[in-house]
Every structure is written in structure tokens, then in C-alpha cells.
Amino acid sequence: MMLEAKSLTMRFGGVTAVDSLSLEVPQGEIIALIGPNGAGKTTVFNMITGAYAPTSGKVIFQGSDITAKNPSFIAKQGIGRTFQNIRLFKGLSVFENVITAKHLHLKSNLFQAIFRIKGLSSYPEEEKRMIDETNDLLEKLGLIDLKDAVSTSLPYGKQRRLEIARALATDPKLLLLDEPAAGMNPQETIELARFIERIRDEFKLSVLLIEHHMDLVMDISKTIYVMDFGLNIATGTPSEIQGNKKVIEAYLGSGD
Amino acid sequence: MSKKTAFSIAAIGAILLLALVLNSVLDSYSKRVLNLCAIYAIIALSLNLVNGFTGMFSLGQAGFMAIGAYAVAIFTVPVELRAQGFYLEPMHPAIANIELPLIVALLLGGVLAGAFAFVIGFPVLRLRGDYLAIATLGFSEIIRIIFTNTQSITNGALGIKNVPSLSNMFFIYLAAIIVFVLMRLLLSSSFGRAFKAIREDEIVAEAMGINLFKHKIASFVISAFFAGIGGGLYGALLGTVDPKNFMFTLTYNFVLIIVLGGLGSMSGTVIASFIITIGMEWLRFFDDTLILFGTEIPIFRPGLRMVVFSILLMVIVLFFQKGLMGQKELSVDMVKGLVSRVKGLGKKRGDGK
Ligand SMILES: Nc1ncnc2c1ncn2[C@@H]1O[C@H](COP(=O)(O)OP(=O)(O)O)[C@@H](O)[C@H]1O
Ligand SMILES: [Mg+2]
Numbered sequence: 001m002m003l004e005a006k007s008l009t010m011r012f013g014g015v016t017a018v019d020s021l022s023l024e025v026p027q028g029e030i031i032a033l034i035g036p037n038g039a040g041k042t043t044v045f046n047m048i049t050g051a052y053a054p055t056s057g058k059v060i061f062q063g064s065d066i067t068a069k070n071p072s073f074i075a076k077q078g079i080g081r082t083f084q085n086i087r088l089f090k091g092l093s094v095f096e097n098v099i100t101a102k103h104l105h106l107k108s109n110l111f112q113a114i115f116r117i118k119g120l121s122s123y124p125e126e127e128k129r130m131i132d133e134t135n136d137l138l139e140k141l142g143l144i145d146l147k148d149a150v151s152t153s154l155p156y157g158k159q160r161r162l163e164i165a166r167a168l169a170t171d172p173k174l175l176l177l178d179e180p181a182a183g184m185n186p187q188e189t190i191e192l193a194r195f196i197e198r199i200r201d202e203f204k205l206s207v208l209l210i211e212h213h214m215d216l217v218m219d220i221s222k223t224i225y226v227m228d229f230g231l232n233i234a235t236g237t238p239s240e241i242q243g244n245k246k247v248i249e250a251y252l253g254s255g256d
Numbered sequence: 257m258s259k260k261t262a263f264s265i266a267a268i269g270a271i272l273l274l275a276l277v278l279n280s281v282l283d284s285y286s287k288r289v290l291n292l293c294a295i296y297a298i299i300a301l302s303l304n305l306v307n308g309f310t311g312m313f314s315l316g317q318a319g320f321m322a323i324g325a326y327a328v329a330i331f332t333v334p335v336e337l338r339a340q341g342f343y344l345e346p347m348h349p350a351i352a353n354i355e356l357p358l359i360v361a362l363l364l365g366g367v368l369a370g371a372f373a374f375v376i377g378f379p380v381l382r383l384r385g386d387y388l389a390i391a392t393l394g395f396s397e398i399i400r401i402i403f404t405n406t407q408s409i410t411n412g413a414l415g416i417k418n419v420p421s422l423s424n425m426f427f428i429y430l431a432a433i434i435v436f437v438l439m440r441l442l443l444s445s446s447f448g449r450a451f452k453a454i455r456e457d458e459i460v461a462e463a464m465g466i467n468l469f470k471h472k473i474a475s476f477v478i479s480a481f482f483a484g485i486g487g488g489l490y491g492a493l494l495g496t497v498d499p500k501n502f503m504f505t506l507t508y509n510f511v512l513i514i515v516l517g518g519l520g521s522m523s524g525t526v527i528a529s530f531i532i533t534i535g536m537e538w539l540r541f542f543d544d545t546l547i548l549f550g551t552e553i554p555i556f557r558p559g560l561r562m563v564v565f566s567i568l569l570m571v572i573v574l575f576f577q578k579g580l581m582g583q584k585e586l587s588v589d590m591v592k593g594l595v596s597r598v599k600g601l602g603k604k605r606g607d608g609k
Contacts, residue, residue, distance in 0.1 A: 049463055075465035089456035091520070091583055092449075100449045104465025110474060113445035114438060123445070130446065170465050 001060075002027045002174050002206040003048070003079075008057035010043050010230075017043045019230040020057065023208075025174060030200060030207040032217045035227035036250060041210045042084055044227075045176050048208075049081050050074040061174070076104050080172030082163040084179045084210070088151040094162055095147040099134040101169035106130075134169065140202070141165045156183055161195075168199065174206045175199075181213045193219045218242065226250065263588065268433055275429040287423055288493070289537050294425075294432040295489045297529035300513040301439055301522060302482035307511075308519035308583075309443060310475040311455025312381075313389040315507050319396025320369040320480040321487025322502035326403060327365030328488040329416040329497035331356040337418045341411055348408040358422065362431075362488040369484025370477045372399070377473040393504055404499040415498025422492035431489060435482055439522060442478065451475055455520070505562075509536075512569050516579050524581030532565075539564055 007020040018040040025031045033041050046052040048059050053068035060066070066074050089097050106113075108123040116123040138144040141161055146154060151162060160180055167175060177196070181189045193216050200207055211217050217224060218238040226234040226241060228250040234241060241247055279287065299317055306314045335355050338347050346352070356364065380391045403410045410416065422428065442448055450471050453461040462468055491497040509532065517528030539561045546556035572579060584590070 051459065051463070070467065071459075071462040072465050072467040075463055081463055083460070087457055087460045089453055089460065091456055092452060096449060096452075099446075100453045100461075100466075101464040103446045103450045103453075106446050108446075110442070110447055113447050114441045116441065116445070127446065166464065 001025070002062060003208065004058075004060040005044070005048065006058040006060065008044065008047050008059070009055045010040070010047060010052060011055045016230050018047070018054075018227075021225075021227065021230070021232050023225050023232070023235075025206050025208050026222075027206055028200070028204070029222040030196065030209060030220050032209045032211060032221035032224045033227065034211060034214075034217055034224060035233075038229075039227040040230040041227055042178055045081060045178055045208075045210065048074075048176065049079055072104065075170055075172075078171070078173035079176065080167035080170045080174070081176040082160075082167050082178055082180060084182070086156075086159050086163055088159060088162060088166075090150075090152050092151060093147065094143055094149050094151055094154070095134060095138065097151050097162060097166050098137060098169045099130055101166045102130040102133060104170055137165055137169055141168075157188060160184075164199070168203055172203075172205065174208065175203075177207065177209045177211075179210050179212060181211055181216050184213075186215070189213050189216050190219075192216065196220060268437075271429060271433065272426065275425040279425040282425075284423065287425055289534060291423065291425055291428045291493055293530045293533040294428050295486055295493060296509065296513065296533050297526045298432050298435045298486035298489065299483050300510045300517070300525045300529050301435060302479045302486060303507075303510045304514040304517075304519065304522065304525050305439060305443075305451075305482070306475050306479045308514055308521070308525075309448065309455060310451040310472060311458075312472060312475070313385055314392040314476065314479070315389045315504065315511070316373075316392035316396040316480070317483050317510050318502045318504055318506040319392075319399035320373065320483035321490060321506065322396075322399050322403060322499070323369040323372060324362070324365030324484030324487030324489075325491030325494075325497045325502070326410055326416075327368055327484070328358065328361045328491045329419045330409065331361040331364065332358055332420055332492070333416060333418050334420070341414070341417050342408075344412070344414065345407040347411075351409065358420070358492060362485050365488040366481040366484040369487070370481035373477045373480030374473065377476050381469060381472045381476060393507070396502075396504055396507065400499050400502050403502075410499075413499060415496055415500075417496045419492055419495050419497060421495035422489065428489060428493075431485070435485065436522065436526070439482070443522070447471070447474070452520075512565060514579075515569060515572055518579035518581035518583060520583035521579070521581035521585060523586035524579055524584075527580060527586070536561065536565070 001024055003025040005021060005023045007022055008018055009016065009020050010018040021044060033044060035041055043052065047054045050069050050071040058065060058067045061077055061079065066077060089100060092100065106126060108121065108126050112121040112123045115121060118124045135144065138147055143158065143162060143165060146158065151159065154162060164180065181192050184192060196207060197220055199205060209221065221238060224236060224238060224241045225232055226247050233246045233250060234244045236244070278290065299321060303317050306312050330351060331354060335353055338352060376395050380388060380395070383391055404413050406412070450461070450466045453464065453466055454468060454471055458468060494501065513528045513532050514525055516532065517524030542556060542560040542564055543558045544556065546553045
């Protein structure tokens with residue numbers, strides 16, 4: 001199993017944002033986490049990535065316990081993520097946004113980076129490798145023509161894609177996507193579905209996806225976990241979830 | 257060698273040559289002001305590394321400078337002249353006979369300042385924003401107070417006189433260029449990108465695998481190291497080092513410089529260092545009594561200069577938040593662009609539009 005979340009609970013003061021949620025992401029699969037706004041989905045991501053320390057429960061990644069570890073450590077183990085509200089490095093270019101996410105695997109130390117004399121320091125080779133890999137990644141994701149643009153000057157859809165590129169630059173094994181289709185029209189959403197499947201295959205990823213666009217979710221997920229008020233109210237394949245009464249009620253009840 | 261590197265080397269050569277020439281033709285006052293510009297640039301660059309490039313808010317520069325200045329003062333005063341200054345209490349025997357060359361003392365000061373930053377970094381760098389600013393400010397005052405009370409080492413409030421005074425422009429500009437180049441190499445490396453990522457968004461930087469604490473402390477220690485070197489040069493330039501030179505108001509000058517030059521711009525910092533340092537000298541008349549048409553203008557008195565500078569800082573913060581350069585660097589292309597824009601303006605006017 002790539003990822004196992006075991007009865008994760010997160011309380012903020014009196015509010016239980018996530019209530020003993022368990023889920024599993026098998027190797028190479030796309031798994032979806034859905035539910036009305038405020039259900040606790042993003043909080044689950046924050047617990048998996050170490051941004052929040054769960055009140056109780058465990059996060060197991062590739063067999064080892066990573067609960068409440070430092071987020072940078074977790075990223076190094078191979079969990080990459082995007083954010084619900086796009087969070088690019090605003091002042092930096094498209095290229096810089098991506099290459100920055102390659103820093104975590106740098107082996108040279110600070111002195112080797114400053115005194116980077118070819119032959120004496122390992123840094124020049126590493127820098128060249130990072131540059132090549134970044135160009136390669138931008139090429140694959142169709143962002144290469146925009147590489148020198150300021151990241152926030154990109155159109156919305158490209159910004160979303162850049163966030164994915166940046167997450168991929170960390171060489172993740174598991175990719176967490178928080179509402180990647182937000183703000184997209186049906187056509188773009190279909191394209192995104194193909195895109196997610198493509199990167200899953202190309203980068204040998206497992207994917208955990210939070211999404212509101214049901215077409216997208218039904219289209220690409222192997223298993224769907226449904227949350228409402230912090231609770232996991234249903235789990236199943238897309239066809240099982242489609243007819244599930246509780247799920248329909250949760251969505252209708254929330255006015256969505 | 258790339259064109260850019262060749263250009264940089266030529267520029268460095270030209271500056272050093274100029275420093276060499278000016279060193280022999282200028283009067284001692286002008287030399288002193290220009291030397292102060294270079295020293296201020298070193299310290300302002302060090303502050304910008306933390307505040308402008310790493311996005312932290314530190315106000316500890318005066319303290320790190322004091323460490324560097326005292327390292328130079330303690331170890332470069334000729335042994336035979338020490339007893340003269342240390343008359344309240346003789347210099348501690350462990351150090352009384354150690355005399356070091358200036359360069360060694362400067363590096364020692366840098367290393368000690370960096371070591372001190374490393375030690376206080378553990379508690380302090382867990383704080384954010386204003387809290388970090390207050391804590392660093394506090395530590396900088398603590399250093400000053402310690403130095404005021406370690407009579408047998410620093411000569412306390414009496415200070416250390418007879419520091420072999422440094423006025424060689426070539427030496428000081430060489431030091432400033434070395435600091436600039438090292439900082440440039442650091443900031444253009446993967447570590448520099450990591451610092452900027454932290455500045456832009458800590459949460460995201462962390463999610464991309466950048467260890468916040470490690471990088472913040474690296475930035476903070478390197479900053480202190482350079483501030484220590486700058487402080488050492490400052491002490492040598494003054495020729496006298498005493499605790500009152502390192503009040504927290506000293507740090508204020510560097511805050512002003514980096515805000516004016518642009519938080520996150522090295523070339524902006526250098527330009528602003530010259531503007532502010534020369535401006536400070538030029539504005540000295542504000543501090544003198546001014547008599548106009550036979551009456552004394554009452555607001556012209558010591559301290560007015562600082563008022564003028566505070567107003568300047570407020571104006572920048574309110575209206576020109578990005579400073580002169582924002583986060584950009586001065587480059588050949590930028591100068592070309594500026595020239596063509598000015599030409600363009602001229603043309604439009606010429607067309608009568
Ligand atoms: N840092 C926090 N502090 C307090 N409450 C929070 C915090 N993060 C999330 N919450 C609360 O947890 C609940 C779930 O939020 P979230 O996980 O963002 O939901 P979703 O992503 O499903 O829309 C909300 O009620 C939200 O207000
Ligand atoms: Mg959310």
C-alpha cells in the first residue's frame with residue numbers, strides 16, 4: 001500500500017474537522033476524496049503532509065509511520081501536493097517555481113554551492129542536472145514557452161498546471177491534488193482528467209484527489225471516499241457511490 | 257567564460273582601479289565617506305539577505321557588528337599601547353599579548369558573530385514577524401550591554417582606542433566586492449532559490465521539501481558573519497570602538513538602506529548605501545544651528561537629521577514600497593532599456609505630441 005491513513009482525527013478547539021477517517025491509496029491508483037465544503041478534505045491533506053499534527057490516528061507511507069513528521073521530511077519521502085487556492089511563489093518565474101522544488105534532493109552543501117568550481121565541487125553538475133530536469137518537466141507539461149514569465153501572470157488554468165509541475169519536480173511517489181479542476185469549464189475538466197491519468201502513468205504516481213466536479217471524479221477514480229462533517233459517510237467504486245443515498249443527501253443538504 | 261562573467265570581472269577590475277586611484281588623490285574626509293559607503297553596503301547586504309531574500313524580519317545587525325568591531329579592536333591594537341587604554345582594569349592576561357593581523361581579526365569577528373547568531377538562532381528563529389524583530393533587537397542590545405561590562409576584555413564603557421585606523425580604499429572596496437560576489441553566488445544557487453521560496457510562502461516551501469529551520473538559520477548565520485566583517489571594518493575605520501557606537505539605532509540605517517534599495521535587490525542595496533551614507537553626511541547641516549536673516553531657525557538642532565531620515569523612510573514605505581529596484585538587479589539590459597525609454601520620451605516631445 002502506498003498510503004494508509006488510520007483513524008485520523010483533527011480537532012480545532014471544539015470543532016472536529018476530521019473524525020477518525022481511514023483511507024488507503026494503493027500503488028498506481030487514482031483515489032478520490034469528495035464531500036461538501038467544510039467536510040474536512042483539505043484538513044486530511046494537511047495531516048498527511050505534516051502541515052497539521054493529527055489529534056489522533058496515524059499516517060503510514062510505504063510502510064513507515066510519518067505521522068506529524070516535519071512537512072519537508074514528508075516531501076522528501078515522496079509526497080507532493082498542490083493547494084486548493086493556488087499558491088505559487090509569486091515573485092518568481094515559472095522556471096524558478098519549478099527548479100526550486102528540486103532543491104530537496106540536492107546533495108551539495110552550502111559551501112560547495114558558493115564555491116562552485118568545476119571539478120572541485122559537485123554543485124555545477126547538480127545545478128546542470130536540475131536545470132535539465134526542470135526544462136524537461138516544463139516541456140512535458142507544455143509550459144516551456146512560458147518558462148521566463150512571472151508565475152502569477154499566467155492564465156488561471158496554466159497556473160494550476162504549474163502548481164502540478166512544481167509538485168512533480170519533487171519526484172513524488174504520491175501526488176495529492178486539492179481541487180485541481182476548480183474554476184475550469186467542462187471541456188478543460190475532461191482534458192484535466194486525461195492529463196492526470198497521463199502523469200500518473202508517465203511519472204509512476206499514485207494520486208489522491210479532492211474534487212467537486214463529479215464527472216471528473218467518476219471518470220478517473222478507482223475508489224471514492226465521501227466525507228461529510230468530518231466523517232467518512234461512504235466508500236466505494238464510482239458506480240457504488242453514484243447511487244448511494246447518504247451521499248446524495250449530503251450534497252443536497254449542503255445546498256450544492 | 258560567459259559574456260556576463262567577463263563583464264562582471266571587467267566591472268570589478270574597474271572599481272578596484274578607481275578605488276586605487278581615488279585612494280591617492282582624495283582628501284581624507286572624502287575617502288572616509290566613500291569607505292563608509294562600502295562598509296555600509298556590506299552590512300546592508302547582510303541584512304537584506306535575511307530580510308529581503310529570506311523574508312524574515314531581523315533587527316540584530318548592530319549587535320553582530322559590535323562583535324566584529326570588538327574582535328578587530330581587541331586584537332589589532334599594538335600590545336604595547338594597550339595598557340594606556342585599559343587603565344581602570346588591565347586587559348585579561350589570556351588575550352593581552354595576542355596581536356593579530358587585520359584580516360585575521362576581521363575573519364575572527366565574522367566567525368564569532370556567526371557563532372553567536374547560530375546559538376541565538378535556535379530559540380529566536382522559531383518566532384515569526386514582529387516577534388523575531390523584537391527578539392533580535394533585544395539580543396543586539398544584550399551584546400552591547402555585555403561588552404559594556406566586560407571591563408578586562410572590552411575596556412567597558414571607556415571603549416578601545418588606538419585601533420590602527422584603516423583608510424585604504426582599495427582594501428575596503430576589495431572586501432566589499434568579495435562580500436558582494438560571495439552573496440551573489442549564494443543567492444544564485446539552489447540555496448538562494450530556497451531562501452526566496454521561504455520568503456514567498458513558508459508553507460509551500462516546506463511542502464516542497466525545504467526545511468524551514470535549517471535554511472533560516474543558514475541565512476541568519478551567514479548574515480551575521482558578513483555583518484561581523486562589516487562591523488570589524490567599521491571599527492577599524494573609526495579607530496575607536498565603544499559600546500555607544502552600537503546602539504540599536506545603528507541598525508536603523510541599514511533598514512532604511514534596504515527598504516530604499518529594494519528588499520531583495522543586491523544592486524539596489526549598494527546604490528542605496530551610497531545614497532544614504534552620502535546623504536547622511538550632506539544632511540549634517542540639519543544638525544547644526546542655522547541662522548537665517550539674523551534669526552536662529554529653532555528646529556535646526558542635533559537630531560533633526562534623523563527626523564528627516566525617518567520621514568524619508570515613511571514616505572518610501574507609504575508610496576514606494578518596492579524601493580528603487582524592487583527585487584530586480586541592475587543589469588546591462590536594464591540600463592539599455594532605461595536609455596531607450598529616455599530617448600523615446602525625447603522623441604515624443606520632439607514630435608510635439
Ligand atoms: N487551521 C484551522 N483552524 C481552525 N479550523 C480549521 C482549520 N483548518 C480547517 N478548519 C476547519 O475545519 C473544517 C474543515 O475544513 P476543510 O478541511 O478546509 O474542509 P474542505 O476542504 O472539505 O472544504 C472547517 O470547518 C474549517 O473551518
Ligand atoms: Mg478544501
